[in-house]
Amino acid sequence: MxxxxxxxxxxxxxxxxxxxxxxxxxxxxxxxxxxxxxxxxxxxxxxxxxxxxxxxxxxxxxxxxxxxxxxxxxxxxRPDYMLGLAIFLEKSETNYTVFNCLGEVIEQGNTHSMLEQDVLHLTTFIENIRNAYPNINAVAIGVPGAVNNGKIFLIPGYENYHNLDLKKHIEEQLSIPTVVENDMNAAVIGYMAQRKIGDNISLFYLYLGQNGPGAGIVINGEIVRGKTFFSGEVSFVPQYDDRNFLQALTNGNGGEMSIVPMEKKVDAISRLVASITSILNPHYIIFGDDEIETLMLHQIAERSATYVPKEHLPELAASDLKHDYLNGLQCLGLSLLISQQIDD
The missing domain is CATH 1.10.10.10 (Winged helix-like DNA-binding domain superfamily/Winged helix DNA-binding domain)
Structure with a gap:
């Protein structure tokens, strides 16, 4: 307990x-x-x-x-007295889950992506779900961008959400307590909660992503957000003379990652692993299992050992990112639920 x-x-x-x-x-x-x-x-x-x-x-x-x-x-x-709603916005789709105060899923599903639409579409979507479940008392939203206390200040390619205080917007429009979180911060919260990882553990959760790479960082059990909430934006990490991490993964032109030869992709990721090992020395580096297969994980481990001494490398593992992401949003939503002040 x-x-x-x-x-x-x-x-x-x-x-x-x-x-x-x-x-x-x-x-x-x-x-x-x-x-x-x-x-x-x-x-x-x-x-x-x-x-x-x-x-x-x-x-x-x-x-x-x-x-x-x-x-x-x-x-x-009574766990169904209040319900929570978790939503994460991605390039290809929008995933959601309705859950009770024990974290038990009441409904789960997905629909079209709303990132390229006006925020009104998201607002209406949430309102429709609340009409079906009137006792929804908290909303947790995950976005593929940098977030500062509910305001999205970096979300490349989605101008409708850039510099949008999404937390304030939902709370003003629908009067539902809301938390907005960066996708990888939510994923790392979910990963730790699922495995009951202790406060003395540090880890780095890397997603190559539909919108470019990002990471969730935990040091001694605490999410690292940084001075301007920019931590984890690993796209910008310089790796070669003329390329940062994103450019290395996309052949230098921001194109599809699939066109980059596997050897070059492995080297770019291994360089990042070596950098993170040298700076943070975490216990684990986690990858999405839909992006990194077992063979590639072994290749990354071997290549990383050519950049830093092998004994200092963290354990490399793969996990179900979608599951971790939704679980992390549920954790954030549950925290809102149990903190609700209900007027008598």
Whole structure:
């Protein structure tokens, strides 16, 4: 169980968030257990549980065995009381999932790409899903671009989203709490959550991408965003006399990666692996398994060892990027859900 105790003066919303988290993680709890685990007074726990029960957010599931006194009531959280919506925008399609407070998927699907359309299309799409699921209380959106607190400031090729404060737009238009995240930051969050990777781990998740390469970077369990939220934009990493990483992957002209000979692609990626190893020395470098096959992974490992000593290289692995991406967005959406302040 994660540490969800409150250790200082705390607000009503913080206490409700902790009660929700405890019930969802433990499955059920009594007032005494919640009071002890969260270090919140018994009367305060009782008051909040009564409010949450009255609005249908928690329910009782019976009485505990008596230990000599009055039998304690056991409470559980109703995971479908609030739902979240995760959406990621890509060049070829738009993927989405509706999930409950336990992260269980209610609906999942995909539709046409909306990146080249006006943001109104995305707004209408979200509104239509909310009409089908009125208890959606959080939206998490992933985009193939650099994001600063909900504002997309770099998204090459998609002018309709450039310099758009997408978080503010959705919240103003639909009144739904929203988080907007860079695609690879979301993917690395999902990868770590799925595998329960600890705080002492550092990793680098590389996507070659439909819109050019990008990366999610974690150091000691924390996402690295950088001074201007530009971290991970590895397209610009210089590699050869006249080419950066993107140009090396696309034959210097920004064209399709598929036309570049495999040997040159392996060398470009290996140079990046060597650079990241020398600067960050991470435990893992992760690739999308739809981009890097096992044979290519071995070739990258061998070539990288010609640039840096082999013993310092991280473990190279492949993962399901789409799954990690949606899982990361769900994590962000769940954080919004359990932090919801509901007026009584």
């Amino acid at each position: 994660s540490d969800i105790r409150l250790t200082s003066q705390h607000t009503k919303s913080e206490m409700i968030r902790c009660i929700r988290s405890a019930l969802l993680e433990q499955g059920s709890a009594t007032k005494v257990e919640l009071s002890h685990n969260l270090q919140i007074s018994f009367p305060t726990i009782s008051k909040f549980l009564k409010q949450m029960e009255d609005r249908g957010e928690v329910t009782t599931i019976g009485l505990d065995e008596s230990s000599g006194g009055r039998r304690a009531i056991r409470y559980t959280y």
